[in-house]
Amino acid sequence: MVSLFFIEICELKAVDSVIYEAAAETAEYMAEYAYLTKHIEEVGVTDYPMAVAKFISYVDDRALLEKYVTGGVYGVMLIGSEMPDENGVVEIKYTYHVKVNIPFLCYFSKLCTGSIRQCAYIGGGKESSSHVTEEESRTVFVADGSVVYHCDADCTYLRPSVSRTDRENAVERGYSKCRYCGAVEGGEVYITDYGEVYHSTPSCSRISRNIREVDIKDINLPPCSKCGY
Numbered sequence: 001m002v003s004l005f006f007i008e009i010c011e012l013k014a015v016d017s018v019i020y021e022a023a024a025e026t027a028e029y030m031a032e033y034a035y036l037t038k039h040i041e042e043v044g045v046t047d048y049p050m051a052v053a054k055f056i057s058y059v060d061d062r063a064l065l066e067k068y069v070t071g072g073v074y075g076v077m078l079i080g081s082e083m084p085d086e087n088g089v090v091e092i093k094y095t096y097h098v099k100v101n102i103p104f105l106c107y108f109s110k111l112c113t114g115s116i117r118q119c120a121y122i123g124g125g126k127e128s129s130s131h132v133t134e135e136e137s138r139t140v141f142v143a144d145g146s147v148v149y150h151c152d153a154d155c156t157y158l159r160p161s162v163s164r165t166d167r168e169n170a171v172e173r174g175y176s177k178c179r180y181c182g183a184v185e186g187g188e189v190y191i192t193d194y195g196e197v198y199h200s201t202p203s204c205s206r207i208s209r210n211i212r213e214v215d216i217k218d219i220n221l222p223p224c225s226k227c228g229y
Helices: 002-040 047-058 062-068 167-172
Strands: 089-102 106-119 139-143 162-166 188-192 211-215
Touching (some): 002 047, 002 089, 002 106, 047 089, 162 167
Antiparallel strands (some): 089 106, 162 188
């Protein structure tokens, strides 16, 4: 029974990871989608249905959710999400009930919540770099995997300010563990001003990025919402 209970707890952690990853990918998509809707229409009536549809498509293990989440993948609610809010930030809030039924041992249901924040790519004054004329040629900055270009090489979205703190303080301030740079059980960790996770190393790919200078005519990306013009 103890072994079965331990397995159930491990699978509940897996459920949390699957939902978190799907929510993070949804936030990234909605950040890009915000650029499109801003330039086509101001009314975001399609935002919530779009976010729900993308979240469902990003869930990697539906069978796991069917087993432990009330309502399965459709039981994860995104009510209260902002896409984006008045500050240009996409926030995906998710809520779901987990259920555990161990015969002869226990049965319980618990409400779980979480959120992911992502700066929306709503652009700046220029509509798109694809409309730049010969006379407007200039150097801009992009990072590997960028979906926007930056006019300022020191933009905080491009080079986030990294500070060092202890893990307990990071958790108290609302930061969660980075999924990419490994587990940290104690000691010092690294956080950024606009981030939501703590890192075990400042060289994590989520905060240390390969930045290149390019001619704006050679890319077809929208500008950064903070430093683009």
